[in-house]
Amino acid sequence: xxxxxxxxxxxxxxxxxxxxxxxxxxxxxxxxxxxxxxxxxxxxxxxxxxxxxxxxxxxxxxxxxxxxxxxxxxxxxxxxxxxxxxxxxxxxxxxxxxxxxxxxxxxxxxxxxxxxxxxxxxxxxxxxxxxxxxxxxxxxxxxxxxxxxxxxxxxxxxxxxxxxxxxxxxxxxxxxxxxxxxxxxxxxxxxxxxxxxxxxxxxxxxxxxxxxxxxxxxxxxxxxxxxxxxxxxxxxxxxxxxxxxxxxxxxxxxxxxxxxxxxxxxxxxxxxxxxxxxxxxxxxxxxxxxxxxxxxxxxxxxxxxxxxxxxxxxxxxxxxxxxxxxxxxxxxxxxxxxxxxxxxxxxxxxxxxxxxxxxxxxxxxxxxxxxxxxxxxxxxxxxxxxxxxxxxxxxxxxxxxxxxxxxxxxxxxxxxxxxxxxxxxxxxxxxxxxxxxxxxxxxxxxxxxxxxxxxxxxxxxxxxxxxxx
Numbered sequence: 001x002x003x004x005x006x007x008x009x010x011x012x013x014x015x016x017x018x019x020x021x022x023x024x025x026x027x028x029x030x031x032x033x034x035x036x037x038x039x040x041x042x043x044x045x046x047x048x049x050x051x052x053x054x055x056x057x058x059x060x061x062x063x064x065x066x067x068x069x070x071x072x073x074x075x076x077x078x079x080x081x082x083x084x085x086x087x088x089x090x091x092x093x094x095x096x097x098x099x100x101x102x103x104x105x106x107x108x109x110x111x112x113x114x115x116x117x118x119x120x121x122x123x124x125x126x127x128x129x130x131x132x133x134x135x136x137x138x139x140x141x142x143x144x145x146x147x148x149x150x151x152x153x154x155x156x157x158x159x160x161x162x163x164x165x166x167x168x169x170x171x172x173x174x175x176x177x178x179x180x181x182x183x184x185x186x187x188x189x190x191x192x193x194x195x196x197x198x199x200x201x202x203x204x205x206x207x208x209x210x211x212x213x214x215x216x217x218x219x220x221x222x223x224x225x226x227x228x229x230x231x232x233x234x235x236x237x238x239x240x241x242x243x244x245x246x247x248x249x250x251x252x253x254x255x256x257x258x259x260x261x262x263x264x265x266x267x268x269x270x271x272x273x274x275x276x277x278x279x280x281x282x283x284x285x286x287x288x289x290x291x292x293x294x295x296x297x298x299x300x301x302x303x304x305x306x307x308x309x310x311x312x313x314x315x316x317x318x319x320x321x322x323x324x325x326x327x328x329x330x331x332x333x334x335x336x337x338x339x340x341x342x343x344x345x346x347x348x349x350x351x352x353x354x355x356x357x358x359x360x361x362x363x364x365x366x367x368x369x370x371x372x373x374x375x376x377x378x379x380x381x382x383x384x385x386x387x388x389x390x391x392x393x394x395x396x397x398x399x400x401x402x403x404x405x406x407x408x409x410x411x412x413x414x415x416x417x418x419x420x421x422x423x424x425x426x427x428x429x430x431x432x433x434x435x436x437x438x439x440x441x442x443x444x445x446x447x448x449x450x451x452x453x454x455x456x457x458x459x460x461x462x463x464x465x466x467x468x469x
């Protein structure tokens with residue numbers, strides 16, 4: 001059966017080693033995993049070991065499930081989404097990445113479009129099949145006829161049972177969110193669990209072992225999810241405490257935050273709540289600069305909940321391990337381009353140093369509020385490292401953001417150190433025009449030593465004196 005999840009959640013990254021190369025058909029990406037054919041082969045072997053019949057069965061399953069998924073994909077695309085098809089060991093999956101909110105009716109249309117496509121093909125086979133069988137009265141032709149009916153109609157009907165992750169289960173979750181005004185899917189998983197148990201009981205009583213084991217698997221899947229959703233539902237009363245903890249951390253009120261964390265840890269039931277409060281605990285320890293406890297808690301967090309790039313990068317950052325912090329912070333910033341993360345990434349890049357990447361980061365839209373400050377800092381850091389031309393490049397960008405006499409003066413120093421005396425003289429003039437007023441710097445700053453030998457420097461100094469009389 002084609003278990004087509006049409007929830008619109010972000011697509012997971014698939015391991016390419018288990019996939020055939022992705023292709024596009026009708027401008028829709030299709031990813032095919034090797035286990036898809038392996039399961040089809042196992043199903044085929046349960047009825048025959050004849051090579052020709054196995055090939056026929058695999059082709060019928062492949063074509064029928066792909067057509068089913070195209071039904072979902074075409075419907076999704078009609079509503080402005082960008083669908084992607086994946087064929088894997090459980091059948092087919094159509095999903096998409098989109099910020100577009102679609103209505104419950106459209107969700108229902110997408111979920112039902114897959115089975116509808118199969119029923120349409122099954123109808124054509126049912127109506128035209130007898131005539132074709134009379135024209136080609138071979139055993140293989142009859143087998144193709146009955147397999148097409150079975151996969152497209154029989155599996156299609158099974159796929160409409162109200163049981164996740166089948167299409168009928170997707171219809172169930174949409175109706176739950178629409179009619180009951182709840183998105184936790186507790187009702188959907190509970191009903192799916194009961195239906196799966198009923199399917200398993202009926203299948204085993206009829207000696208349909210494959211369907212029975214599938215029912216047991218779906219019962220386990222939905223039972224586990226139902227239990228977790230129920231825990232999350234019970235933890236809703238802790239949402240206020242979690243928000244208070246977050247607010248306390250943002251205000252740097254760390255002792256009240258620790259008290260709130262201890263309370264939530266005692267009461268939390270769901271893995272999601274436990275994970276969130278554990279995340280807060282690592283952040284508090286980092287803010288307290290208690291790096292030993294932060295590292296210990298992060299190890300515990302990683303064991304129970306998996307890695308967290310932000311926490312790992314922040315720990316390395318606080319320990320001054322900029323080279324180790326940079327890849328984690330870069331990954332976080334790519335997915336969550338926020339100013340505070342950008343500032344940490346900037347400091348790690350300068351600390352390595354990776355000057356070009358630091359300059360690119362300064363120009364990122366997320367850094368708009370602090371762009372001038374980080375460009376000025378980059379100008380200074382590059383100058384102190386002897387990269388005078390790069391310092392001048394950063395300074396030009398900073399000066400374009402805001403006309404500032406100190407930035408212009410530092411530009412003059414950078415160009416003078418880089419032996420570009422004409423540009424250095426021009427930036428001295430700009431610094432003066434912007435309000436630079438330190439005569440001693442013009443006379444004694446060693447960075448301008450080469451510039452003082454230029455004949456024009458005397459006239460510039462005279463102009464400075466005349467302006468400041």
